[in-house]
Amino acid sequence: MAPKNKNPNGENVVPEVQQKKTQALILKSSDGEEFSISKSAAGLSVAIKNMMEDDCAGGVIPLPLVDGGTLARVITYLNKHAEDGASDEDKRKFDEEFLSGMEVDVLCDVALAGNYLDIRGLFHDVCQRIVNGMKNKSVEWVRKTFRIESDFTAEEEEQIKKEYAWAWEGVDSDAD
Amino acid sequence: MSFRSSSVTGSITWNDDMLIEILLWLPTKSLTRFKLVSKHWLSLISAPQFSRLHTLRHLKLQPSLILHMHASQFFYFHPLVDGAKLIPYHFTIPNPKILTSCNGLLLLQSDYPQKDYYVYNPTTKQSKKFSLTNNDHKYTSVLGLNLAFDPSKSPHYKIVCVRGAERSPSSALQYCQIKVYDSNTQSWKLCLEPFIAYITTQFSHGVHWNNAIHWENHPFHHLYFDLDKNVIRSLPYAQTPCPARGEGTACHFHLQESNGHLHHLMIMSELGDKSIAVLELTADYLQWSLKYHDRLGWFQGMFRILNFTSGDSEEMHTLVFHVPGKMTAYKFLDKSFKQFVDLTNQTFYQEDALQFDSRDVHQFCESLAPI
Missing domain, CATH: 3.30.710.10 (Potassium Channel Kv1.1; Chain A)
Structure with a gap:
């Protein structure tokens, strides 16, 4: 070639x-x-x-x-x-x-x-x-971009989101 | 474990070292969110070695605030974010009270079921219980517990405990001692005994700056304890900026550390005309220099100052107020007021009332610092 x-x-x-x-x-x-x-x-x-x-x-x-x-x-x-x-x-x-x-x-x-x-x-x-x-992206965006499957159960996800609710402030919309 | 596989066979994939390289540069807030990406990311972000490296790489912290309402209700909010909301915050220990906040760590007291004390990282929710030494028969009452933590100098923290001896009810002075707990040696050490202090010294509200704890004392000299030299000294007296007609009275004082400086906030009232002064202590401890002196003349009615936030740049210097039903931010740069939290939709809201003050608001520095 x-x-x-x-x-x-x-x-x-x-x-x-x-x-x-x-x-x-x-x-x-x-x-x-x-x-x-x-x-x-x-x-x-x-x-x-x-x-x-x-x-x-x-x-x-x-x-x-x-x-x-x-x-x-x-x-x-x-x-x-x-x-x-x-x-x-x-x-x-x-x-x-x-x-x-x-x-x-x-x-x-x-x-x-x-x-x-x-x-x-x-x-x-x-x-x-x-x-x-x-840095301002959502968890879903990171998973999609880096092709990662979540291995948390729905209950675990809910728990973590509730525990650290403050960290979900000011996240860009995934549509960006 | 790789986190990305390419469609092309034989392509390289991320290894943990490279992934960590990226994660170390992300701000704490993003990392806290990304713990949810997968269990592998959670374990990488939670590892003590990672936390230490990340803390060292992110020493400039932009503090958010944590508000303590009655009955163990806590809220997180960020004073510089547009459209900030009160976000409920839950501690992992029962019935906590925040004693003090210092560069990402909190000192908590839990009164029941029994009296316990904790060092707590509100970002990671990691906590460590500690107990006070109780073997002193002369200095029986604990006057204040304060925290000294500066991750740029050391990964270890210190707890400064001021105890007072019994005194006659009429005395304005009191014998005191200082013991310091060092997380490095995990032990208490007697550092100063005795010293005499006015009973008006607010030992339970110390402010850490420059490896020293500073306490307000009105109308006398403020005190500070130098942790390097184990000595107690008084701060220079902060001159009230001169009112034009000489009739001004300072009616509110507040010491606060912000972005590497010690600040002294004063509200002055001159025939009902209110003004605010922010003074900054020079690094040599010799004098307070006047940073701002702004008239709030038209700012009528009840209000309380909650916090002074000085960001990296002048334009971020902001004063957070509470007025009935809302929180308001005042920007020194353009002298503008902005409502940023509406309280009227909160369950605790009471009409025409001030519901908290600066003592209910603590800095919440987002940091992974391990305890």
Whole structure:
């Protein structure tokens, strides 16, 4: 399969910067998509850096735990942060825009990938976003978003709600 | 146990470490609600180690308030929330009385079936019973119990017990002693004996600030007990802001800790024209600086000050009043009044009556701090 890239909307795009100075590397997602990335950008992930140093992959690094859509987003992030001449202010602005368009379920996927690939800055920022998105939400919203089944009985639920009634003040409506 | 599985086979799932990373950033109120998500979330949020880390990460607390009505009826309310309601609150111990509140913990007394004392976290409802030492024949009466807890300095709390010796009924002074319970050593220690205090000193209403307990005493000097040095000292006298015609009288005093400062609230009446002053003690204990002095001239009729809330920013500085039938918030920034709790639909409502005062209102700082 030819290396290709996707933007966060899932459309195929030509990779913005064909790195000339640094060698390219192929990252392979769980669903078999391949992405080209410069070694300097990939090296911002501690996990990929270790794999490059071990050189066990022969130029292609399989990431069997990250799907293509998520990997495309992570690569967009890494490319920006490895860009020559991008100031901290540029990167901060980029992060803000990059993350603000994502729904919480997408943020969760990116957080998981950020943790797995050991990209601390990304993981931390995404966690903050998730926290801001969920702090005023209802219990039902959290269960739905994180796909959790309640294992409380109806009586237990009623009891907990009554015990901590004050914590149910000011909760956003689930329709938001 | 994972809490999310992706549709894509082989995808990574959340492990507890990562989930905890997110939960640690959530405010206490959200976490308290999310205990209901699943039993696994309940166990993560309730773990003592998690509570300690969360407490350290959330040291700036925005206090809500807890109101004690007669007959063990308690209500939670948040003075800065629009459309705040009185939400019934139930303690897990019988017939409690709130003695004091300090950075997320309460000191409770339960008078029957027997007299018991508790340190209580109203957020988690965790409680711990403690008993007073009773081996002193000279200092027989307990004048006040106060709590000192500052999670930014230590996870342990202290209980300050002031006892008084018998005195002749005509005496305005009294011999006193102070014993301190330390939750770290789980024991009482005699810290100061004897000292002499006016019987008007309100030892049962101490205010914790700066690792010291402060007590009002009108019209004399307020006192404070320094827990670092085990000494008692008097606070500088707070000057009543000068009334224009020199005929003003201060008719209400109130000491209160709010957002890391000790405040002194005064209501002055000058020929029926009322004004409010808020003074703040400088960190060196040398003087009170005047923060606000606002006229409430048109604010007619009966009212009581319940609480001064100073948030992070000036615009949040709010005074909570009780007037018959409602609670009202006064914002210093734009000098505006806003009714925020309607009491007329409550079962306890009495027409044209003030039904509680500042002593019935305590800070409820949402905190997971373990006891």
